[in-house]
Amino acid sequence: MEHSREVFKNVMMIHTPKEFSFAENLNYLQRSPNECLFTIVDEKIYRAIRVGSETTLVKISAEEESTLAIHFLNNTSPENKDVRSKVIQYIREWFDLDTDLLPFYKLAETDPFLKRPVSQFYGLRNMGIPELFEALAWGILGQQINLGYAYTLKRRLVEKYGTYIEWNGSKYWNFPTPEDIAILNVEDLFELKMTVKKCEYLIGVAQLLVNDVISKEKLLALKNINEAEKTLVKIRGIGPWTANYVLMRCLRFQAAFPIDDVGLHNSIKLLLEMEQKPTKEEIRKYAAAWKNWESYATFYLWRLLY
DNA sequence: GGCCAGGTGGCCA
DNA sequence: TGGCCACATGGC
Structure with missing residues (x-):
C-alpha cells in the first residue's frame, strides 16, 4: 500500500485517515510551554528525528486535506532515501496513523465517559513516543x-x-x-x-x-x-x-x-x-x-x- | 503552609 | 495478594 509520495525534492506527503485532526493533535502537543523535543510555530512542527546515527530535521504541516507535508530541512541529498523512509515511519508511529479509530468512536457514542471527550477532541490521536x-x-x-x-x-x-542540530540559529534537540x-x-x-x-x-x-x-x-x-x-x-x-x-x-x-x-x-x-x-x-x-x-x-x- | 503530583519498592500479615 | 509507608520536592 502506497502511504507516502514525494512531490518535490525535499517534501514528502503522508495521507492521513479520515478520523484525524492535525489541529487537535497540535493542541495536545502544545500543552506544555516547556517541551524541549519539538517546536511549533504557525501550526507547523519542527523536530529533529534520529534514526540510527542520522538526525534529520523536519517541518510537519497540514496544507492540504487529509495530508501531512513533511519538509526535510537537512539530509536533503537523494541518496538518503532509506533515512527518509524511516523518518516517515517514525512520524506515522508518532501520530499513530495506522490505527483505525472507527471502532473506538463507535463504542464512545454510547459511553458516558467517552462521549464528551470524543466529540470535543475528534481526530485526536494517541501521540506516541516511538523510542x-x-x-x-x-x-x-x-x-x-x-x-x-x-x-x-x-x-x-x-x-x-x-x-542537538542547529538550523537557522536555533537548536533542535x-x-x-x-x-x-x-x-x-x-x-x-x-x-x-x-x-x-x-x-x-x-x-x-x-x-x-x-x-x-x-x-x-x-x-x-x-x-x-x-x-x-x-x-x-x-x-x-x-x-x-x-x-x-x-x-x-x-x-x-x-x-x-x-x-x-x-x-x-x-x-x-x-x-x-x-x-x-x-x-x-x-x-x-x-x-x-x-x-x-x-x-x-x-x-x-x-x-x-x- | 499544606496538599497534591501522569508511583515504586520494600516490608508485613 | 493486598495494605501500609518512606521517598522527596516543585507547583499552586
Missing part, C-alpha cells in the same frame, strides 16, 4: 511529581546529555541515547534535581537497553500484552503504571491501561462530579466497556484535564 528509552525515561521522570516539573526535569536531562545515560553515576543525574531513586532507575534502564536485555523489538515480539507487561514490571523502577504507560505510548498495545494514574482518576471524578476519586474497583467496572481500547479511552480522558 523505547525515551518512553521509559519519560514514564520514570513523571512518577509521583506534577507534570510541569516532569517537563522541567526532561529539559534538564535533554540539555545536559542529549544532542534529541533525547539522550541509552548509551549516553548508562555510563553516568547517580551523582551526575542528582545534579539535575531529581530524586536518587529516579537517578538509579534511569541509569538502570539505560544499562538494560545498552546490554540488549530489553529492546522494543523483543517486547513487540512477545505479541501478548500480559507477557510484555510482566517483562517490563520486572525492571527496577518500572511498576504497573509505567509499564502500561510504555505499552500504550511506545509499543502501541491498545489494551494497555495505566489504571493507577491519578490523572485518569481525576478525569472520572470530574465527569461524574464526584466528591472523592473513584476506587480501582469502580474504574474496572467502568472500563469493562472499553475493552481493547483502554489506551485510547485513557488518552481522551486525560485530554479533559490538560
Whole structure:
C-alpha cells in the first residue's frame, strides 16, 4: 500500500485517515510551554528525528486535506532515501496513523465517559513516543511529581546529555541515547534535581537497553500484552503504571491501561462530579466497556484535564 | 503552609 | 495478594 509520495525534492506527503485532526493533535502537543523535543510555530512542527546515527530535521504541516507535508530541512541529498523512509515511519508511529479509530468512536457514542471527550477532541490521536528509552525515561521522570516539573526535569536531562542540530540559529534537540545515560553515576543525574531513586532507575534502564536485555523489538515480539507487561514490571523502577504507560505510548498495545494514574482518576471524578476519586474497583467496572481500547479511552480522558 | 503530583519498592500479615 | 509507608520536592 502506497502511504507516502514525494512531490518535490525535499517534501514528502503522508495521507492521513479520515478520523484525524492535525489541529487537535497540535493542541495536545502544545500543552506544555516547556517541551524541549519539538517546536511549533504557525501550526507547523519542527523536530529533529534520529534514526540510527542520522538526525534529520523536519517541518510537519497540514496544507492540504487529509495530508501531512513533511519538509526535510537537512539530509536533503537523494541518496538518503532509506533515512527518509524511516523518518516517515517514525512520524506515522508518532501520530499513530495506522490505527483505525472507527471502532473506538463507535463504542464512545454510547459511553458516558467517552462521549464528551470524543466529540470535543475528534481526530485526536494517541501521540506516541516511538523510542523505547525515551518512553521509559519519560514514564520514570513523571512518577509521583506534577507534570510541569516532569517537563522541567526532561529539559534538564535533554540539555545536559542529549544532542542537538542547529538550523537557522536555533537548536533542535534529541533525547539522550541509552548509551549516553548508562555510563553516568547517580551523582551526575542528582545534579539535575531529581530524586536518587529516579537517578538509579534511569541509569538502570539505560544499562538494560545498552546490554540488549530489553529492546522494543523483543517486547513487540512477545505479541501478548500480559507477557510484555510482566517483562517490563520486572525492571527496577518500572511498576504497573509505567509499564502500561510504555505499552500504550511506545509499543502501541491498545489494551494497555495505566489504571493507577491519578490523572485518569481525576478525569472520572470530574465527569461524574464526584466528591472523592473513584476506587480501582469502580474504574474496572467502568472500563469493562472499553475493552481493547483502554489506551485510547485513557488518552481522551486525560485530554479533559490538560 | 499544606496538599497534591501522569508511583515504586520494600516490608508485613 | 493486598495494605501500609518512606521517598522527596516543585507547583499552586
